Amino acid sequence: MNGTPLSRRHFLGAAATVPLAATGALALGAGTARAATDSAYVMCYFTESPNMLAANYGLHLAVSTDGLQWTPLNQNAPVATPTAGSLGLRDPFILRKQDGTFVVLATDLYGTDWTYVSQYIHVWDSTDLRTFTGYRRMKLHDMDTHAWAPEAFWDAGRGTYGVIYSAVNDSGHNVIMINYTADFITAGDPQVFFDPGYDVIDGDLAVGVSGVNYLYFKKNSTLVGARSTSLDPGSFTEFSTAVSHNGTEAPTLVKSLTSSSTWYLWGDTWDPNGVFYAWQTSALSAGTWTALDQKTYTQPLNSKHCGIQPITSTEYANLVAKWGTPTWNRLKSYNYPARYVRHSNFVGRIDPYAFDPYTDGMWTLVPGLADSSGVSFQSVNYPTRYLRHYNYQLELDENDSTTAFAQDATFYRTAGLADSSWSSFRSYNNPTRYIRHSNYVLRIDPISTSTDQADATFYVGY
Structure with a gap:
């Protein structure tokens, strides 16, 4: 009940x-x-x-x-x-x-x-x-x-x-x-x-x-x-x-x-x-x-x-x-599977499910703004905003249609670094760096250790 x-x-x-x-x-x-x-x-x-x-x-x-x-x-x-x-x-x-x-x-x-x-x-x-x-x-x-x-x-x-x-x-x-x-x-x-x-x-x-x-x-x-x-x-x-x-x-x-x-x-x-x-x-x-x-x-x-x-x-x-199936996705953390990718005060992070506004954790994965073979993360509740890296930290920012923004907001989806059945996301313009969480905040970093790999692995589901 x-x-x-x-x-x-x-x-x-x-x-x-x-x-x-x-x-x-x-x-x-x-x-x-x-x-x-x-x-x-x-x-x-x-x-x-x-x-x-x-x-x-x-x-x-x-x-x-x-x-x-x-x-x-x-x-x-x-x-x-x-x-x-x-x-x-x-x-x-x-x-x-x-x-x-x-x-x-x-x-x-x-x-x-x-x-x-x-x-x-x-x-x-x-x-x-x-x-x-x-x-x-x-x-x-x-x-x-x-x-x-x-x-x-x-x-x-x-x-x-x-x-x-x-x-x-x-x-x-x-x-x-x-x-x-x-x-x-x-x-x-x-x-x-x-x-x-x-x-x-x-x-x-x-x-x-x-x-x-x-x-x-x-x-x-x-x-x-x-x-x-x-x-x-x-x-x-x-x-x-x-x-x-x-x-x-x-x-x-x-x-x-x-x-x-x-x-x-x-x-x-x-x-x-x-x-x-x-x-x-x-x-x-x-x-x-x-x-x-x-x-x-x-x-x-x-x-x-x-x-x-x-x-x-x-x-x-x-x-x-x-x-029909959803037009949006949610991303679950590999090593903190009770947490999902969301934006909070326009900062990208992983937080425990469930949270409100729940739409903060819903994303439309669109063709990459800088390269259509990549992917960009468009916010469902702020559709003019995308996840992009700025000083290596991920923020939810307005698309200003500049080349710099498009590149910062584009990532290549790869097999999960910690589990190949999951996914990892490599930066378009910093190709040695991947999206990962650190103290629950999302950023792009070079990946070297097994902990780094787990931090950079996500399940794309609903």
């Missing part, structure tokens, strides 16, 4: 979402709907930033071929927006249904008004995630409490879908509830799905993994797993080691499409910074996770509380063709 931590309010939602084993795409168990050739992923999310400049409570999509590096679609703008209830969503989730089409669920909440109570969730149908039809709200209960962080799965034993969500029931604390539905239009009576006797939110399921079902959830700002050999309400028992990164929620389980045993666990910080962290395991049954190096994954800009669903290569291509 991505909001205040449980210590600051009695109820709190956060939707987990998984690429859903349950949805079928992730789980390899019987009774799941799985595309025959899943080879990529789609992520759904909403957006916020530290000062809420990026706050947008519509449905956003991004795609990935490995489930780790993500490309936002539609310029990171929403592809659908609720038209009823609060007129906003949080915690979206995508399920591939048994017929191969998709259903999208989301919390009915605009912004961070935690006093707003809705017993409904937003629902859309989609054949291909390029069009969204049949928008409606589905009522889940009559209790005086929320219905947050919805996720759905196919229950083969019952021959119907289950919708799990966070709510406060008669116990007085947050539990994971469930309603069964055949059509995502009307829901059966609410039942308690998981109540270990303490606050739990953000349930995320992986169904039918070697005969076992796994439920991950938020407990005391950590991510914890429970498991059961059935999908019956009340059958799950906690078993895993807790993982966290300074307060984490919204667990999302993702099965690798290239390794039969590898799983990833995504988590989101509860505050508006919305920094995602990821862990990996080679056996979901072990219940232990190893934190991934942030160099290995990049979340979509300003994304919050995601859901991830496997898709086919055709679906991936069709999504990109429909919504």
Whole structure:
């Protein structure tokens, strides 16, 4: 749900979402709907930033071929927006249904008004995630409490879908509830799905993994797993080691499409910074996770509380063709992968993600002003300004159309000096010098040591 931590309010939602084993795409168990050739992923999310400049409570999509590096679609703008209830969503989730089409669920909440109570969730149908039809709200209960962080799965034993969500029931604390539905239009009576006797939110399921079902959830700002050999309400028992990164929620389980045993666990910080962290395991049954190096994954800009669903290569291509990829880039530091290139007071530097104005870290990589085979970095929020070196330090300056400016603002993109799969940038008019950071400030320097090489290496992504 991505909001205040449980210590600051009695109820709190956060939707987990998984690429859903349950949805079928992730789980390899019987009774799941799985595309025959899943080879990529789609992520759904909403957006916020530290000062809420990026706050947008519509449905956003991004795609990935490995489930780790993500490309936002539609310029990171929403592809659908609720038209009823609060007129906003949080915690979206995508399920591939048994017929191969998709259903999208989301919390009915605009912004961070935690006093707003809705017993409904937003629902859309989609054949291909390029069009969204049949928008409606589905009522889940009559209790005086929320219905947050919805996720759905196919229950083969019952021959119907289950919708799990966070709510406060008669116990007085947050539990994971469930309603069964055949059509995502009307829901059966609410039942308690998981109540270990303490606050739990953000349930995320992986169904039918070697005969076992796994439920991950938020407990005391950590991510914890429970498991059961059935999908019956009340059958799950906690078993895993807790993982966290300074307060984490919204667990999302993702099965690798290239390794039969590898799983990833995504988590989101509860505050508006919305920094995602990821862990990996080679056996979901072990219940232990190893934190991934942030160099290995990049979340979509300003994304919050995601859901991830496997898709086919055709679906991936069709999504990109429909919504387009960003016309801008972000640059991540190699040896400080929590930091991104940005301008601040017109000085080039690397700062921790997330920051506002978030547009300070967005760049249009244009043909080099002095040599079109090179590259120049045009600011997105100051489009008449470019990164250029002045006394070897990088500044964001107005293009005065002089030869000197064009040369100072032109760089040659090369294979990363510390990692050839990343990038480094050599100065046009000082060809022995490369862009690097020093005390987090960008400058051009000669590169000789391994530290210099790491300082001069960047990931060009989104």
